[in-house]
Amino acid sequence: xxxxxxxxxxxxxxxxxxxxxxxxxxxxxxxxxxxxxxxxxxxxxxxxxxxxxxxxxxxxxxxxxxxxxxxxxxxxxxxxxxxxxxxxxxxxxxxxxxxxxxxxxxxxxxxxxxxxxxxxxxxxxxxxxxxxxxxxxxxxxxxxxxxxxxxxxxxxxxxxxxxxxxxxxxxxxxxxxxxxxxxxxxxxxxxxxxxxxxxxxxxxxxxxxxxxxxxxxxxxxxxxxxxxxxxxxxxxxxxxxxxxx
Ligand SMILES: Nc1ncnc2c1ncn2[C@@H]1O[C@H](COP(=O)(O)OP(=O)(O)OP(=O)(O)O)[C@@H](O)[C@H]1O
Ligand SMILES: [Mg+2]
Numbered sequence: 001x002x003x004x005x006x007x008x009x010x011x012x013x014x015x016x017x018x019x020x021x022x023x024x025x026x027x028x029x030x031x032x033x034x035x036x037x038x039x040x041x042x043x044x045x046x047x048x049x050x051x052x053x054x055x056x057x058x059x060x061x062x063x064x065x066x067x068x069x070x071x072x073x074x075x076x077x078x079x080x081x082x083x084x085x086x087x088x089x090x091x092x093x094x095x096x097x098x099x100x101x102x103x104x105x106x107x108x109x110x111x112x113x114x115x116x117x118x119x120x121x122x123x124x125x126x127x128x129x130x131x132x133x134x135x136x137x138x139x140x141x142x143x144x145x146x147x148x149x150x151x152x153x154x155x156x157x158x159x160x161x162x163x164x165x166x167x168x169x170x171x172x173x174x175x176x177x178x179x180x181x182x183x184x185x186x187x188x189x190x191x192x193x194x195x196x197x198x199x200x201x202x203x204x205x206x207x208x209x210x211x212x213x214x215x216x217x218x219x220x221x222x223x224x225x226x227x228x229x230x231x232x233x234x235x236x237x238x239x240x241x242x243x244x245x
Contacts, residue, residue, distance in 0.1 A: 002040075002189045003095040003157055007057065008032040013086045020056070020083045024212045025049040033214065035191075037206040038183040042193040043222055044210030050193035051161050052083065053210075055102070057191060058159040059084025063100040095189065098156030099146075101163065139166040147178050155187025164196035172198045180204075197228040 008031065015021050015029045022028070025048060033053075042050040114133050117123075137145060143166040151158065164172055176199065182188035183204060194200060200207060200219055209217040219225055231238050 001092050002035045002038050003091055003093050004035055004057075004061070004089060004189060005092050006032065006034045006090045007060065007087050009086050010088045015086065016082075020049070020052045021086075023049045023052060025053065025210045025214050026083070027213070033208070035189070035206070037204055038188065039179065039190045039192070039202055039205035041200055041202075041205055041207045042191070042210060043195070043200065043207055043217070043224060048210035050210050051102075053214075054159055054161055054191060054193045055100075056083035056087060057089075058100040060087040060089055061098070061157060061159075062096070063098070063159065095157045097154065098158050098188075099151060100159040101143075102161050140168060140171050143167065144171060144174060144178075147175065151188075152178055152182060155182055155185070157189045158191070160190065160192045160194075162194055162196075163192065164194055164199055169198060172196060175199070176202055195224060197222070197224040200224055 009015060009029050013029075017028075020026055021031075025044075042054060044050055117133075143163065163175065167175055179188075179190060179202065183190070192199065200222060207217050207219060207222065208214050209222065
């Protein structure tokens with residue numbers, strides 16, 4: 001059973017006719033989502049609203065709009081939090097710890113840890129992340145270090161925006177095995193916006209397709225699966241027809 005079960009717009013909230021409420025997938029006051037699996041994927045075209053919704057839920061759960069855990073109070077830029085403030089969440093069990101990984105803010109988070117360590121040398125900011133600056137590791141190495149050293153045994157609710165950006169296909173499988181461990185021990189819930197046909201294959205999951213509305217979709221019905229499969233089966237057929245128009 002997932003910790004976070006559903007969400008909707010608060011009855012008393014006055015919904016404006018502007019971003020993000022006017023995005024087709026949100027559709028104003030009636031926006032609602034249900035979570036029935038420990039892992040929920042958001043898929044859909046670029047610009048369909050996946051990051052907007054993921055960020056809003058993370059904010060509604062109390063995470064920093066810039067990404068990070070609830071305890072990381074750094075702010076690198078002012079981000080849109082109106083939808084987050086408009087949401088009412090229903091929990092099976094309230095979960096206060098976890099992490100919000102924005103696609104573009106991992107670098108900022110690594111910088112924050114470095115700065116915090118410099119300013120408070122008496123405190124150990126790094127051991128939870130494998131004992132060295134996340135900046136001294138590659139993108140994928142630091143991402144996996146974060147999960148192995150800090151999250152794997154602690155559990156929580158995790159919001160990840162395109163984690164595959166950091167990971168080779170092989171490391172995506174390593175990440176899936178970490179995720180599987182965290183899900184099977186009952187400690188964790190994941191919401192992941194992704195374009196990766198590898199991550200989407202995780203069996204114990206719900207895939208929500210963002211288009212004009214948000215609808216559940218089966219793995220093999222996603223464009224991600226179909227295009228990747230057709231392409232890998234016969235790349236020459238696709239490459240013959242490459243054109244900008
Ligand atoms: N601050 C903003 N103000 C107005 N419109 C915005 C703002 N941020 C995003 N948008 C628009 O909202 C739409 C959804 O953006 P979002 O980043 O949620 O898409 P996405 O599904 O995550 O796309 P991608 O797969 O490319 O990451 C886009 O059309 C985008 O231009
Ligand atoms: Mg996005």
